[in-house]
Amino acid sequence: MFIHKNQLEYQLRPEHYQSPDFYQVELERMFLPAWHLVCRKADLANHGDFYTTEMFDRPIIIRNDNGELHAFLNVCSHRHCKIRSEERGNAPSLKCQYHGWEYKMTGFTATIPDARCFRPFDRENARIQKFRVDTCGDSVFVCLQEEGPSLQEFMGDMYFTWQALFDIPRRHNWHWKTDFECNWKVPLENTVETYHVPCVHGNSLGIEYPGEEAQEHVMTPKFTELIYDVWEEPKLARLQQRAVKRLGGMDTGKYIHRHIHPHLVFTINDMILHAQIYLPTGPTTARTEIWNWTLEGSRKSVLGSILRPALAWYFRRANERIQMQDKVMFGPCQEGLTATTYKGCLGNREERIYLFQRYVAETCGVSTTKTMSLQEECDHFTENPPNAVEEEITEESAT
Numbered sequence: 001m002f003i004h005k006n007q008l009e010y011q012l013r014p015e016h017y018q019s020p021d022f023y024q025v026e027l028e029r030m031f032l033p034a035w036h037l038v039c040r041k042a043d044l045a046n047h048g049d050f051y052t053t054e055m056f057d058r059p060i061i062i063r064n065d066n067g068e069l070h071a072f073l074n075v076c077s078h079r080h081c082k083i084r085s086e087e088r089g090n091a092p093s094l095k096c097q098y099h100g101w102e103y104k105m106t107g108f109t110a111t112i113p114d115a116r117c118f119r120p121f122d123r124e125n126a127r128i129q130k131f132r133v134d135t136c137g138d139s140v141f142v143c144l145q146e147e148g149p150s151l152q153e154f155m156g157d158m159y160f161t162w163q164a165l166f167d168i169p170r171r172h173n174w175h176w177k178t179d180f181e182c183n184w185k186v187p188l189e190n191t192v193e194t195y196h197v198p199c200v201h202g203n204s205l206g207i208e209y210p211g212e213e214a215q216e217h218v219m220t221p222k223f224t225e226l227i228y229d230v231w232e233e234p235k236l237a238r239l240q241q242r243a244v245k246r247l248g249g250m251d252t253g254k255y256i257h258r259h260i261h262p263h264l265v266f267t268i269n270d271m272i273l274h275a276q277i278y279l280p281t282g283p284t285t286a287r288t289e290i291w292n293w294t295l296e297g298s299r300k301s302v303l304g305s306i307l308r309p310a311l312a313w314y315f316r317r318a319n320e321r322i323q324m325q326d327k328v329m330f331g332p333c334q335e336g337l338t339a340t341t342y343k344g345c346l347g348n349r350e351e352r353i354y355l356f357q358r359y360v361a362e363t364c365g366v367s368t369t370k371t372m373s374l375q376e377e378c379d380h381f382t383e384n385p386p387n388a389v390e391e392e393i394t395e396e397s398a399t
Contacts, residue, residue: 004354018337044069072130083253139162240270247298254268255269271311304326
């Protein structure tokens with residue numbers, strides 16, 4: 001059931017999807033304090049394994065040092081060369097590829113070739129910047145701000161849910177990344193609404209448009225969530241139930257899609273786990289990364305040995321197709337944002353976008369017509385039963 005009955009007011013304006021100044025505000029207030037999904041624990045399984053990425057023009061390196069993970073700015077303090085250029089690898093020490101400066105896991109220098117050339121040595125200024133790093137389930141996260149909420153606090157109850165899901169054997173199935181020629185909020189808003197499904201994915205999903213009765217929206221200041229009852233699609237539900245039974249997994253019949261503000265998305269059902277992050281790379285460019293796991297299960301059988309790779313192949317192909325269909329829409333959306341002064345409108349099926357925009361507006365100091373704070377409005381959702389927040393309107397009256 002949707003919480004609202006009628007259309008909702010856009011909380012952001014087109015300028016907030018293209019302004020360089022607003023982009024900087026978003027980085028400082030939302031992204032630097034946030035935790036960012038970077039890789040899997042399996043990517044850093046052994047001593048000396050390292051993994052590199054880039055966020056907000058900051059190259060990052062994460063390294064396994066005797067079982068402990070450490071994250072640093074991937075820039076040597078000597079002459080600013082990247083310490084490592086490869087995406088991943090294994091090295092006996094954290095050593096710059098250019099002049100061989102080595103670093104301890106504290107970030108301080110360990111070995112400097114011909115060190116007497118640098119007397120008197122400023123040890124503190126030669127330290128490379130260190131970042132917070134933590135794990136949950138099979139996922140590794142980094143935070144670029146020294147102080148702030150822990151990963152557990154950032155994820156809330158999803159921390160324990162995601163951790164427990166990996167107690168059941170899972171097969172890592174797919175890692176995908178791509179760049180978008182649009183503001184990061186365009187693909188993020190796409191993922192938290194189902195309104196586009198019939199038009200964009202009508203021939204791909206092979207299921208009916210999910211009706212309101214089959215959906216439950218959860219809306220809080222920190223996250224929104226869609227819970228969908230798979231049994232509303234009996235054919236799909238029976239196929240899933242049989243597969244889960246054959247493999248030895250848990251049969252809940254639930255599809256859960258949670259968006260943790262600002263940019264982290266988890267999708268959970270009995271067959272697959274899906275984690276996705278949306279990162280701005282500029283005012284009108286963005287990047288997404290996806291990690292996908294399919295059920296491996298605990299039951300061993302000949303049929304199961306055939307079913308596991310077949311399901312992994314199917315879900316990988318389906319995900320790729322859906323992601324590319326969505327991506328086609330994002331460029332035209334950004335082009336439209338640069339050409340309009342119309343604020344836009346949201347239907348109640350898009351109410352998760354409304355709450356996300358409220359979060360962005362309140363966090364980044366955007367003036368709106370709202371008199372209640374985001375927390376007060378979410379408390380209001382909780383105190384009022386679904387479909388009672390606003391007066392009902394019909395399609396005729398809306399027209």
